[in-house]
């Protein structure tokens with residue numbers, strides 16, 4: 001059985017005080033959430049500790065937005081896996097397009113980060129997806145195949161989540177049609193050794209499109225940016241029909 005994972009990627013949003021406000025509005029809605037759905041929050045590093053304490057005993061899992069491949073060292077601005085696991089982090093986003101685009105992340109460093117996360121028992125959420133230009137040039141399939149080939153070298157597919165995030169759909173309100181997301185996710189699945197990997201869709205997921213997205217047979221969850229910042233809208237997404 002493939003696990004359903006509904007994740008919020010808070011990116012560079014929310015102070016600790018704002019995080020506590022969010023929880024007050026969000027947590028009561030989880031009473032309605034079916035048991036089998038994994039609910040995951042991936043906040044900035046500075047919110048992880050407070051979330052870890054506040055979520056103790058709740059069903060919400062914690063994820064980070066990055067992890068370095070070394071266990072420790074002179075890597076200013078980076079974070080080590082053990083620093084995350086020590087405070088109860090279970091997942092980590094790796095290879096988000098914003099990291100690839102703005103911070104020089106390559107398929108090679110993505111691969112190193114994936115392996116380091118797994119070595120320490122974290123479940124990586126690997127993000128893949130094409131730009132608008134690549135889509136218009138008919139390169140979606142080849143780009144994704146290349147990303148998967150390079151990123152997944154020696155990566156354990158039994159402890160992995162993948163997120164298909166078409167870059168043109170991120171933060172634009174321009175959601176990929178649910179059927180098209182389903183098609184590309186099917187294609188990703190066909191290239192995996194373990195076809196039971198949970199594969200999410202990400203890119204302008206909102207309360208008004210979540211039901212259609214989650215009705216697609218290949219889609220096992222969502223990675224939500226903007227709409228995960230507001231308790232009511234993320235609750236509606238987590239409690240999709």
Ligand SMILES: O=C(CO)COP(=O)(O)O
Nearest residue numbers: 009170171203204225226
């Ligand atoms: O990048 C995303 C999640 O990782 C998607 O962001 P939006 O939901 O804001 O489009």
